[in-house]
Amino acid sequence: MNEDQSSRTRIAKDFHWEMGHRLPFHEGGCRNIHGHSYRLQVVAEGVLDEHGMVIDYFDLKEIVEPLVATLDHAFLCDANDTAMLNFFAQNPLKHVVVPFLTTAENLAGWFAAEIAVLLQPYRNLRSLTIRVCETERTYAERTVQFH
Numbered sequence: 693m694n695e696d697q698s699s700r701t702r703i704a705k706d707f708h709w710e711m712g713h714r715l716p717f718h719e720g721g722c723r724n725i726h727g728h729s730y731r732l733q734v735v736a737e738g739v740l741d742e743h744g745m746v747i748d749y750f751d752l753k754e755i756v757e758p759l760v761a762t763l764d765h766a767f768l769c770d771a772n773d774t775a776m777l778n779f780f781a782q783n784p785l786k787h788v789v790v791p792f793l794t795t796a797e798n799l800a801g802w803f804a805a806e807i808a809v810l811l812q813p814y815r816n817l818r819s820l821t822i823r824v825c826e827t828e829r830t831y832a833e834r835t836v837q838f839h
């Protein structure tokens with residue numbers, strides 16, 4: 693295919709959810725149980741398909757929303773956080789255990805890996821960028837290149 697950078701287009705869609713977490717190693721406030729109104733921005737870059745699209749926004753929503761729903765109103769629990777795991781063993785509240793510290797950076801990496809797999813059928817895509825915002829003033833970003 694005759695293709696250069698200038699033939700690529702980027703589209704983005706935003707998602708929102710509420711989630712609790714804590715950073716056990718943190719010496720400030722973040723070691724406490726707290727939550728954020730998270731914003732996820734999914735940016736897909738590619739060449740246009742026969743319909744003039746990078747990816748249908750509807751398809752992107754169908755792919756991303758189940759992941760967001762898994763996290764919404766849950767506590768995101770680092771698998772090494774035994775204090776919280778003990779709590780959830782006694783109190784069956786919504787929580788998701790992940791094998792990483794629950795920073796926005798790691799969360800961006802998790803979303804990038806999960807979504808990249810689901811985007812594999814879209815052969816016209818060239819990269820995926822994930823932005824996770826814990827606050828209005830901060831974000832962590834991860835980019836995955838395809839092909």
Ligand SMILES: [Zn+2]
Pocket residue numbers: 713722726727728826
């Ligand atoms: Zn936090």
